[in-house]
Amino acid sequence: MTASPKVWAILAMSTLESTQALTSFDVHGAANPSSAPSRRPGAMVSAELAMHLLRQMVVIREFEVRCMQAYQDKKIGGFCHVYIGQEAVAVGCTAAIRPSDPMVTAYRDHGHALARGMSANACMAEMFGRVDGCAKGKGGSMHMFDREHNLFGGHGIVGAQIPLGVGLAFACKYEDEVIHERKSDRVALAFLGDGALNQGAFHEAMNLAGLLNTPAVIICENNGYSMGTSIHRGTTMGHNLAAKAAAYGIESAVVDGMDVLSVYESMSLICDRARRESRPAFVDMRTYRFKGHSMSDPRKYRTREEESQYEAGDPITTMKGRMIEAGMLTNEAFKSILREARAEAKASVEFAESSPVPAITELHTDVFVEPWGRYTGSSDPKMLGGARREPSFRAIENSEGLS
Amino acid sequence: MSVREIEYRDALNEAMSEEMRRDKRVFLLGEEVAQYDGAYKVSRGMLAEFGERRIIDTPISESGFAGMAIGAAMMGLRPIVEFMSWSFSLVAADPILNNAPKMLYMSGGQFGCPIVFRGNGGAGGQLGSTHSWCVEGLYSNVPGIKIVMPSTPYEAKGLLKTAIRDDDPVFFLESERMLGTKGEVPESEYLIPFGQARIARAGKDVTLVSFGRPVLFCLEAAETLAKEGISCEVLDMRTIRPLDIGSIVKSVRKTSACVVVDQSWSFASPGSEVAAQVHAACFDDLDNFVHRVHTVDVPTPYATELEQEYLPSARRICEAVRACLYRA
Ligand SMILES: Cc1ncc(C[n+]2csc(CCOP(=O)(O)OP(=O)(O)O)c2C)c(N)n1
Numbered sequence: 001m002t003a004s005p006k007v008w009a010i011l012a013m014s015t016l017e018s019t020q021a022l023t024s025f026d027v028h029g030a031a032n033p034s035s036a037p038s039r040r041p042g043a044m045v046s047a048e049l050a051m052h053l054l055r056q057m058v059v060i061r062e063f064e065v066r067c068m069q070a071y072q073d074k075k076i077g078g079f080c081h082v083y084i085g086q087e088a089v090a091v092g093c094t095a096a097i098r099p100s101d102p103m104v105t106a107y108r109d110h111g112h113a114l115a116r117g118m119s120a121n122a123c124m125a126e127m128f129g130r131v132d133g134c135a136k137g138k139g140g141s142m143h144m145f146d147r148e149h150n151l152f153g154g155h156g157i158v159g160a161q162i163p164l165g166v167g168l169a170f171a172c173k174y175e176d177e178v179i180h181e182r183k184s185d186r187v188a189l190a191f192l193g194d195g196a197l198n199q200g201a202f203h204e205a206m207n208l209a210g211l212l213n214t215p216a217v218i219i220c221e222n223n224g225y226s227m228g229t230s231i232h233r234g235t236t237m238g239h240n241l242a243a244k245a246a247a248y249g250i251e252s253a254v255v256d257g258m259d260v261l262s263v264y265e266s267m268s269l270i271c272d273r274a275r276r277e278s279r280p281a282f283v284d285m286r287t288y289r290f291k292g293h294s295m296s297d298p299r300k301y302r303t304r305e306e307e308s309q310y311e312a313g314d315p316i317t318t319m320k321g322r323m324i325e326a327g328m329l330t331n332e333a334f335k336s337i338l339r340e341a342r343a344e345a346k347a348s349v350e351f352a353e354s355s356p357v358p359a360i361t362e363l364h365t366d367v368f369v370e371p372w373g374r375y376t377g378s379s380d381p382k383m384l385g386g387a388r389r390e391p392s393f394r395a396i397e398n399s400e401g402l403s
Numbered sequence: 404m405s406v407r408e409i410e411y412r413d414a415l416n417e418a419m420s421e422e423m424r425r426d427k428r429v430f431l432l433g434e435e436v437a438q439y440d441g442a443y444k445v446s447r448g449m450l451a452e453f454g455e456r457r458i459i460d461t462p463i464s465e466s467g468f469a470g471m472a473i474g475a476a477m478m479g480l481r482p483i484v485e486f487m488s489w490s491f492s493l494v495a496a497d498p499i500l501n502n503a504p505k506m507l508y509m510s511g512g513q514f515g516c517p518i519v520f521r522g523n524g525g526a527g528g529q530l531g532s533t534h535s536w537c538v539e540g541l542y543s544n545v546p547g548i549k550i551v552m553p554s555t556p557y558e559a560k561g562l563l564k565t566a567i568r569d570d571d572p573v574f575f576l577e578s579e580r581m582l583g584t585k586g587e588v589p590e591s592e593y594l595i596p597f598g599q600a601r602i603a604r605a606g607k608d609v610t611l612v613s614f615g616r617p618v619l620f621c622l623e624a625a626e627t628l629a630k631e632g633i634s635c636e637v638l639d640m641r642t643i644r645p646l647d648i649g650s651i652v653k654s655v656r657k658t659s660a661c662v663v664v665d666q667s668w669s670f671a672s673p674g675s676e677v678a679a680q681v682h683a684a685c686f687d688d689l690d691n692f693v694h695r696v697h698t699v700d701v702p703t704p705y706a707t708e709l710e711q712e713y714l715p716s717a718r719r720i721c722e723a724v725r726a727c728l729y730r731a
């Protein structure tokens with residue numbers, strides 16, 4: 001997809017030389033998509049791509065609705081953080097990169113996993129703690145990994161994934177330039193929530209990315225809240241995150257994350273540049289989570305009015321409206337997308353329910369690539385003997401590793 | 404003296420509130436402790452009573468706010484730092500392990516660090532590998548820290564008050580699984596000294612030694628074993644450091660058998676330390692070597708079936724006791 005000048009107009013790209021070019025959003029509130037210029041998908045993305053973006057968002061939404069149900073039914077344990085409201089971000093971002101580009105995210109990760117290509121079945125079965133889950137039921141909701149689709153995890157510790165993301169980018173560049181001695185043209189995406197802006201890991205990772213010029217695109221999914229703390233209560237300069245990026249010599253953009261076209265087009269440009277010049281970028285992606293932080297959050301820290309204002313800018317409704325306007329979609333066609341997505345989500349629950357629980361012996365596998373046997377220093381009779389099965393990952397095989 | 408039943412979380416709340424009323428140098432900081440009333444509602448109502456200068460919401464910056472609190476403690480304030488989960492304290496490992504416990508020593512006694520770090524620890528909630536740390540396994544290796552693990556609302560309140568008045572760094576390890584459990588707590592003030600184990604159940608055939616939540620598993624196992632004619636003495640150690648080895652030795656001299664139940668990993672753990680000390684002190688009294696029940700030596704799995712197997716449980720404690728008494 002080539003960039004049209006029109007796209008540049010909606011993308012507020014700040015460079016070190018021209019930070020003034022940054023659109024100054026009112027603290028969080030201005031992400032209201034209705035204020036974005038009306039845009040017709042036909043002009044920028046093909047009907048096929050538009051359909052793909054819409055469908056993926058609907059699939060994630062329906063999947064998350066099922067998740068919430070399953071959680072309430074106590075079929076999913078632990079913590080569960082749903083992505084409803086933020087679908088445009090993961091969908092638009094993943095559409096803008098190549099399948100081979102690595103990606104890493106935080107614990108609100110179901111949307112990223114599905115957008116990246118993980119099947120709803122594998123994702124749901126993971127949350128049910130079953131063997132057909134993406135990590136055989138060992139990781140859970142917050143820790144979604146998918147090697148095939150280059151998803152290097154959901155990560156539960158706030159901020160932990162950001163340095164890892166810079167490391168993924170470092171490895172891309174190193175492999176291309178040092179091992180293969182060719183110009184690098186890859187990027188890695190690292191997602192974080194606005195709460196993670198306050199972790200040392202973020203600042204250290206940003207400095208390293210800037211210092212070593214790693215092609216990491218660091219995307220802050222700025223939904224305005226970390227649990228019950230609004231961004232202005234927890235973060236200095238929350239209204240101008242570009243200032244933080246500028247401090248590390250990294251270019252940044254503010255993107256309307258409630259508009260999947262905006263996300264897709266902006267990210268295409270940002271990633272193109274990161275590839276071409278093999279350097280980092282930072283994105284302040286303005287979005288909103290429609291539900292509570294996790295499944296037990298009465299949301300007393302925000303008003304229902306604020307919620308309905310954002311809900312009026314539902315990314316799915318917006319995209320649907322645009323496509324109908326552009327003659328790419330009918331109401332009937334949308335209904336069938338919805339039906340299919342619902343069926344897929346429902347089927348994933350059935351799949352997860354019928355998937356076997358892991359054998360107890362699974363407790364001991366995947367601890368080491370080269371197992372030397374379980375720790376035998378214990379008097380616990382259950383702890384004697386060797387690990388049964390080796391993990392699939394072997395860095396020394398040529399078929400594995402970086403490329 | 405009247406006694407009522409209150410939840411473990413409210414016992415913690417009372418301890419903090421009473422100490423804050425008593426001493427203005429005491430303040431609480433952490434993620435979501437103020438406006439949200441605490442992620443687990445432990446600090447419910449405290450912002451309303453003490454105001455935002457003393458109940459302080461922090462950003463998600465564990466290293467920063469732990470370090471800041473240590474600096475304040477060196478100045479003579481008495482901070483209580485809440486980690487939403489002890490798992491997140493790993494982000495603050497340097498300040499809590501490299502600063503707090505060493506300040507007094509490094510300064511030749513000039514600067515102390517009267518600070519309490521508290522929060523939830525332990526697995527069992529299907530939170531997966533990153534969120535299920537039993538940090539006592541790691542942290543009890545470090546000299547200069549007092550480590551407390553209350554197993555009931557009564558212990559929680561009495562021990563937390565002692566922790567807040569203590570002039571050294573205290574790591575106070577609560578359990579999310581227990582926050583809602585109720586127990587008897589007196590209305591009037593009491594403190595529980597560190598380093599004094601409690602006999603949670605008296606018995607004569609075997610000594611069960613445990614800390615924190617697994618004490619409850621021991622009591623459950625003791626019920627089962629009683630039906631088999633095995634009489635268990637359960638010791639709730641209350642603190643890992645200082646370790647009340649005297650009470651353990653006294654009990655083991657009586658029972659001649661010892662099983663340690665520790666929810667951390669077995670390698671270089673509080674459990675292995677207890678075993679080593681008991682072997683040294685009771686070598687001639689023991690009928691068998693000290694048996695140990697730990698979490699299994701792997702990262703914490705998510706799937707509930709795996710996690711339940713991973714944790715010390717009444718079933719696994721019973722197995723270890725039978726093995727220790729040659730009744731397996
Ligand atoms: C180091 C660490 N501290 C605290 C937590 C608990 N916690 C989980 S999510 C969260 C809020 C994060 O908010 P944000 O980064 O904005 O992401 P969002 O939930 O909005 O997606 C907190 C405090 C954690 N997981 N890790």
Ligand SMILES: [Mg+2]
Pocket residue numbers: 193194195221222223224225226227
């Ligand atoms: Mg957020």
